[in-house]
Amino acid sequence: xxxxxxxxxxxxxxAFLGLGLGIASKKLFVHVDPRIPMILDVxxxxxxxxxxxxxxxxxxxxVAEGKAAPNGCIPGGAKCAHAIADLLxxxxxxxxxQMAVVHCKGGRKEAAERAIYNGIQDCNAATIIGNGSKxxxxxxxxxxxxxxxxxxxxxxxxxxxxxEVDPEKCTGCGKCVKSCPRKIISLxxxxxxxxxxxxxxxxxxxVKKYCSVGCTACTLCVKATPSGAITMDxxxxxxxxxxxxxxxxxAYKCPSKCYTDLVKKRSKANIDTNCDGCGLCIxxxxxxxxxxxxxxxxxxxxxxxxxxxxxxxxxxxxxxxTLWGTGLxxxxxxxx
Amino acid sequence: MNNIANIISISIGAVFINNFxxxxxxGLCPFFGVSKKLSSAxxxxxxxxxxxxxxxxxxxxxxxxxLIPYDVAYLQTIIFILVIAALVQxxxxxxxxxxxxxYEALGIYLPLITTNCAVLGVALINTGVNxxxxxxxxxxxxxxxxxxxxxxxxLALLLMAGLREKLEFSNIPKGLEGLPxxxxxxxxxxxxxxxxxxxxxxxxxxx
Amino acid sequence: xxxxxxxxxxxxxxxxxxxxLGLCPSLATSTSVQNGxxxxxxxxxxxxxSNVIxxxxxxxxxxxxxxxxxxxxxxxxxxxxxxxxxxxxxxLDKQLGIFVPLIVVNCIILGRAEAYASKNxxxxxxxxxxxMGLGFTASLCILSIIREIxxxxxxxxxxxxxxxxxxxxxxxxxxxxxxIAAVMALVRYLGNRRKDxxx
Numbered sequence: 001x002x003x004x005x006x007x008x009x010x011x012x013x014x015a016f017l018g019l020g021l022g023i024a025s026k027k028l029f030v031h032v033d034p035r036i037p038m039i040l041d042v043x044x045x046x047x048x049x050x051x052x053x054x055x056x057x058x059x060x061x062x063v064a065e066g067k068a069a070p071n072g073c074i075p076g077g078a079k080c081a082h083a084i085a086d087l088l089x090x091x092x093x094x095x096x097x098q099m100a101v102v103h104c105k106g107g108r109k110e111a112a113e114r115a116i117y118n119g120i121q122d123c124n125a126a127t128i129i130g131n132g133s134k135x136x137x138x139x140x141x142x143x144x145x146x147x148x149x150x151x152x153x154x155x156x157x158x159x160x161x162x163x164e165v166d167p168e169k170c171t172g173c174g175k176c177v178k179s180c181p182r183k184i185i186s187l188x189x190x191x192x193x194x195x196x197x198x199x200x201x202x203x204x205x206x207v208k209k210y211c212s213v214g215c216t217a218c219t220l221c222v223k224a225t226p227s228g229a230i231t232m233d234x235x236x237x238x239x240x241x242x243x244x245x246x247x248x249x250x251a252y253k254c255p256s257k258c259y260t261d262l263v264k265k266r267s268k269a270n271i272d273t274n275c276d277g278c279g280l281c282i283x284x285x286x287x288x289x290x291x292x293x294x295x296x297x298x299x300x301x302x303x304x305x306x307x308x309x310x311x312x313x314x315x316x317x318x319x320x321x322t323l324w325g326t327g328l329x330x331x332x333x334x335x336x
Numbered sequence: 337m338n339n340i341a342n343i344i345s346i347s348i349g350a351v352f353i354n355n356f357x358x359x360x361x362x363g364l365c366p367f368f369g370v371s372k373k374l375s376s377a378x379x380x381x382x383x384x385x386x387x388x389x390x391x392x393x394x395x396x397x398x399x400x401x402x403l404i405p406y407d408v409a410y411l412q413t414i415i416f417i418l419v420i421a422a423l424v425q426x427x428x429x430x431x432x433x434x435x436x437x438x439y440e441a442l443g444i445y446l447p448l449i450t451t452n453c454a455v456l457g458v459a460l461i462n463t464g465v466n467x468x469x470x471x472x473x474x475x476x477x478x479x480x481x482x483x484x485x486x487x488x489x490x491l492a493l494l495l496m497a498g499l500r501e502k503l504e505f506s507n508i509p510k511g512l513e514g515l516p517x518x519x520x521x522x523x524x525x526x527x528x529x530x531x532x533x534x535x536x537x538x539x540x541x542x543x
Numbered sequence: 544x545x546x547x548x549x550x551x552x553x554x555x556x557x558x559x560x561x562x563x564l565g566l567c568p569s570l571a572t573s574t575s576v577q578n579g580x581x582x583x584x585x586x587x588x589x590x591x592x593s594n595v596i597x598x599x600x601x602x603x604x605x606x607x608x609x610x611x612x613x614x615x616x617x618x619x620x621x622x623x624x625x626x627x628x629x630x631x632x633x634x635l636d637k638q639l640g641i642f643v644p645l646i647v648v649n650c651i652i653l654g655r656a657e658a659y660a661s662k663n664x665x666x667x668x669x670x671x672x673x674x675m676g677l678g679f680t681a682s683l684c685i686l687s688i689i690r691e692i693x694x695x696x697x698x699x700x701x702x703x704x705x706x707x708x709x710x711x712x713x714x715x716x717x718x719x720x721x722x723i724a725a726v727m728a729l730v731r732y733l734g735n736r737r738k739d740x741x742x
Contacts (some may be wrong), residue, residue, distance in 0.1 A: 359716050360571070361566075361567050361568075361570045361571040361716065361719065362645075363567070364566040364567045364570065365564070365566055365567065365650055368563075368566070410622060410625065411622070411624065412625060412644070413618050413621055413622050413647055414615065414618040414619065414622060414645040417614055417618050417647055417648065418611070418614070418615065418618075421610070421611055421614060424609075429603060450610075451648045451650060452648065453567040453568075453645050453648050456644070456645060456647070456648050457641060457645060459643075460641055460644055461641065469621055490568055510735075511728045511729075511731050511732040511735070512724075512728050513722075514725055515563065516724040516727045516728040516731070517724070517727075519719065519720045519721070519723055519724035519727065520721060520724045522720045523716075523717045523718075523719075523720030523721040523724065524717070526715075526716040526717040526720055527712070527717040529716075530712075530715065530716065530717065
C-alpha cells in the first residue's frame with residue numbers, strides 16, 4: 001500500500017502532463033515552411049544584417065515567402081545566391097561583389113596629434129570629446145569601433161594605428177561602414193584595387209603641416225584622368241567606379257601619395273616586334289623615361305619605371321604593346 | 337495592516353535582502369551566460385519572472401492538495417521538476433503560435449530556464465515557512481514570492497549587463513578577461529547588496 | 544586508461560573550473576570543507592548512477608522526450624540521496640539545505656547525460672560519471688579550503704592560525720564570488736603557460 005500511493009501519484013501526474021503536452025502540440029501546431037531550414041543551411045549564418053533583415057533566420061523566412069531576392073545575402077555571394085535559387089526553383093543573378101576600404105592612411109608616422117587621448121578606446125567616445133585627438137578632423141582615429149563591428153574578422157588596426165581591411169576576408173556586408181563615426185569607410189567593387197586613402201576637406205599647404213599624406217586638393221589626379229572618372233567635391237576627389245577607369249595614372253600623379261593600390265606588383269607593358277617606332281606611346285605615357293626609343297626603331301619599356309597604367313596599349317596603331325604576363329586585351333586592361 | 341506589512345516584507349525580501357543571485361546563489365549559470373548585452377538580459381529577465389510566477393502557483397497547488405494530504409512530501413523534487421519542465425514546454429508552444437514576435441525575442445531562453453536553479457529553488461522555498469507570519473506560505477504569498485524573486489533576478493541581471501557592457505572597453509589583465517572579472521564584479525555587487533541585510537521594515541509577528 | 548580518464552575529469556575537463564558548469568551549488572556550499580566534500584560526494588553518486596541508467600536505456604528513448612526522461616532518472620536518484628542524507632547525515636543535510644534537491648538541475652549531470660551517457664556504453668558512462676564527480680569534488684574542496692581558512696580561521700573544524708581575526712566576508716556571498724574569480728584566473732593562467740611552453 002505504501003508503495004502504491006506514490007506510484008499512482010507520480011504515474012498519474014506524469015501521464016496527465018504527457019497527455020496535456022501531446023494535445024497542446026497538436027492544437028498549437030505551427031506550420032513551418034520546410035524550405036526555411038534548408039535555406040538557413042546554405043547561408044553563412046553570421047547574422048550580420050547586410051540583407052536588411054533581422055538575422056539569417058529573418059532573411060530565410062523572407063526568401064521563402066518571396067519577399068526577398070535570392071541574391072540578397074551579400075556575404076554569401078554568388079555561391080549562396082545560386083544555391084538558394086536552386087532550392088526555390090528560380091534563376092538568380094549574383095550582385096557584383098564589393099569590399100570595404102578605409103579612406104585614410106595618415107597614421108602615427110604621417111599625421112600629427114594635438115592631444116593625447118586617454119579615454120574609452122572607442123571612436124564614438126573620442127569623437128564626443130572635442131572630435132578626437134588628431135589635428136585632421138576627418139581622419140581615422142584607430143580606436144577600433146569598426147574592428148568590433150565586423151562579423152567576419154576582416155578589418156583590423158595596422159601597426160601604423162589606422163584601420164585596414166583584409167580583402168580576402170571582406171564580404172562587403174557594410175557593417176563597418178555604418179559603425180564609423182567619421183563616415184570614412186565605404187564599399188567599392190572588389191575588382192577595383194585603387195582607392196583614395198584620404199577624407200580631408202582642407203586645401204593647400206596647411207594640410208601638409210598636420211599630415212604628410214593628406215590630400216591638398218591640388219587636382220593633379222583629375223587632370224591626369226581624361227576619362228573624367230574623378231571629380232572634385234568640397235576639396236576631395238570623388239572616384240566614379242562605374243566608369244571604365246583603373247585610376248593607376250591618377251595614383252601615380254598624386255604628389256602626396258594619397259592613393260592606395262592594393263595590388264603590390266602590377267604587370268608592366270611590353271613592346272614586341274610589331275612596333276614601327278611612331279612614338280605615340282611616349283606621348284601618352286605619364287612616367288617620363290618609361291618608354292624610350294629612336295624614331296622608326298622598336299621602342300623599349302623600362303620595367304622598373306613602368307606603372308602598368310595601360311594608356312599606351314590603346315594608342316598603339318600596330319597593337320604592339322601588351323601587359324606582360326596577363327594576356328589581357330587593351331579594353332580589359334583599362335580595368336586591371 | 338498586517339497583510340500589507342506581510343506583502344511588503346515578502347517583496348523587499350525577495351528583491352533586495354535575499355536576492356536570488358547575489359545572496360542565495362540561485363540562477364548563476366544563465367546569469368553569467370546571458371548578461372553580456374542589455375537587450376538579451378531584459379528578455380531573459382522577463383521570461384524568468386513569467387515562468388517563476390506560473391511555476392510557483394502550480395507547484396504550490398500540487399503540494400498542498402496532493403503531496404501533503406497523502407504524506408508523500410519526499411516526491412516534491414520529482415514532481416516539481418516535471419511540472420516545471422512541462423509548463424515551460426507549454427509556454428514555448430503557446431508563444432510560438434500566438435505571439436511569434438515575442439517568441440523570436442524570448443524563445444531561445446525558455447529551454448535554458450527549465451534547468452535553472454532559481455525556478456526550482458523558489459518552488460521549494462514556497463513549501464516552507466514564511467518567516468514574517470510564522471505560518472506556511474499561502475497561495476497568494478507563494479505567488480508573490482515567485483514574482484518578486486523573478487524581479488530580483490532580473491534586477492541583478494540588468495545591473496550586471498549594464499556593467500559588463502562598460503567593461504568591454506576597459507583594459508583588463510589577460511588572465512582576468514571574461515569570466516573572472518565578471519565574478520569579481522558580481523562579488524562587489526553582492527557586497528553592496530549585503531548592506532540590505534539589516535533592513536527590517538516591520539518586526540515579524542511574535543517578536 | 545583509467546589514469547587518462549582521471550586526468551581528464553580532474554584537470555583538463557574539470558566541470559567547474561574549465562567547463563564552468565554547476566556554479567550555483569559550488570558557491571553556496573563551499574563555506575567549509577565538510578560541506579564542500581559532502582556536496583561533491585552527493586553529486587558524484589547521482590552522476591555515476593544516473594549515467595549508468597541513462598546509458599542502459601539510451602536506445603529505447605525517442606529523441607523528442609529525452610530531456611524529460613533524463614530529468615526523471617536524475618530526480619529519482621536525487622530523492623534517494625535526499626532521504627539517505629536526512630537519515631544518516633542530518634547535520635550535513637541541514638547545512639546544505641535547499642541545494643540537495645537542487646542537484647537535480649545541476650548543469651553537470653544533465654550535461655554529461657546529454658553529451659556522454661546517451662552515446663556510450665554503461666561501463667564507460669560509469670567511469671565518466673565518477674571522474675567528473677571527482678573533478679567537481681576536487682574543485683569544491685579547493686574553494687572550500689580557501690574560504691574556510693580565510694573566512695572562519697578553521698580547517699575541518701580545527702583552529703588554524705593563532706590570533707588571526709577571520710574575514711567573515713569570505714564565507715558570505717561576496718567571498719564566494721571573489722574566491723572563484725581568483726581560482727579561475729589562476730587555472731587560466733597556468734593553462735595558458737602550458738600552452739605557450741608546448742607551442
